[in-house]
Amino acid sequence: QSVVTQPPSASGTPGQRVTISCSGSNSNIGTNHVHWYRQLPGTAPKLLIYGDNQRPSGVPDRFSGSKPGTSASLAISGLRSEDEADYFCAVWDDSLRVVVFGGGTKLTVL
Amino acid sequence: QVQLVESGGGVVQPGRSLRLSCVASGFTLSSHAMHWVRQAPGKGLEWVTLISYDGNNKYYADSVRGRFTISRENSRNSLYLQMNSLRGEDTGVYFCARALKENTKTMDVWGKGTTVTVSS
Numbered sequence: 001q002s003v004v005t006q007p008p009s010a011s012g013t014p015g016q017r018v019t020i021s022c023s024g025s026n027s028n029i030g031t032n033h034v035h036w037y038r039q040l041p042g043t044a045p046k047l048l049i050y051g052d053n054q055r056p057s058g059v060p061d062r063f064s065g066s067k068p069g070t071s072a073s074l075a076i077s078g079l080r081s082e083d084e085a086d087y088f089c090a091v092w093d094d095s096l097r098v099v100v101f102g103g104g105t106k107l108t109v110l
Numbered sequence: 111q112v113q114l115v116e117s118g119g120g121v122v123q124p125g126r127s128l129r130l131s132c133v134a135s136g137f138t139l140s141s142h143a144m145h146w147v148r149q150a151p152g153k154g155l156e157w158v159t160l161i162s163y164d165g166n167n168k169y170y171a172d173s174v175r176g177r178f179t180i181s182r183e184n185s186r187n188s189l190y191l192q193m194n195s196l197r198g199e200d201t202g203v204y205f206c207a208r209a210l211k212e213n214t215k216t217m218d219v220w221g222k223g224t225t226v227t228v229s230s
Contacts, residue, residue: 035216044220088155092215099157
């Protein structure tokens with residue numbers, strides 16, 4: 001079981017807003033920045049959000065991140081079929097001194 | 111064009127060794143910390159190791175500490191992962207990834223990965 005927990009699946013219809021949660025503890029999310037990655041089948045992960053809520057160049061503002069306390073969330077608004085992918089959160093853990101990934105959330109666009 | 115290309119994967123017997131390489135292009139490798147991340151078949155991402163921009167600081171996942179060694183050769187724009195005493199659970203795709211300058215725990219550029227299969 002991962003130190004950081006994500007729901008295994010999420011779904012939404014085109015145009016909808018969906019959120020994916022990432023739950024941790026004081027030694028990781030409570031203290032350090034959370035980052036989000038998206039992975040399409042058979043491809044390398046892509047950085048989506050870094051530093052809790054910053055978007056790299058080229059990532060549309062439909063994607064946003066927040067971090068209240070020891071949990072973080074990724075929100076996707078205006079859902080599109082191409083958003084169907086696996087989403088992973090990641091954060092440094094001060095106690096373990098490692099990067100921990102959440103188990104991943106498979107997003108299905110209905 | 112910023113790019114990372116991994117190589118060195120293959121099929122290896124349990125207990126044997128393998129060395130992965132990652133060649134960087136389009137940016138100055140010596141300015142960035144670097145990571146290795148792996149993914150077992152059908153599973154999620156697992157962070158493996160991190161090396162600072164100058165190679166002086168290294169961090170490892172518990173699952174590989176003592177068996178894997180990360181190193182870099184900035185003059186050759188290259189990152190390496192020496193994997194010893196390989197186990198079946200080490201099977202997967204291995205990605206090298208560049209760390210952001212402002213946050214070395216963030217991976218902003220990823221290679222396409224190289225596949226390691228540990229099997230007798």
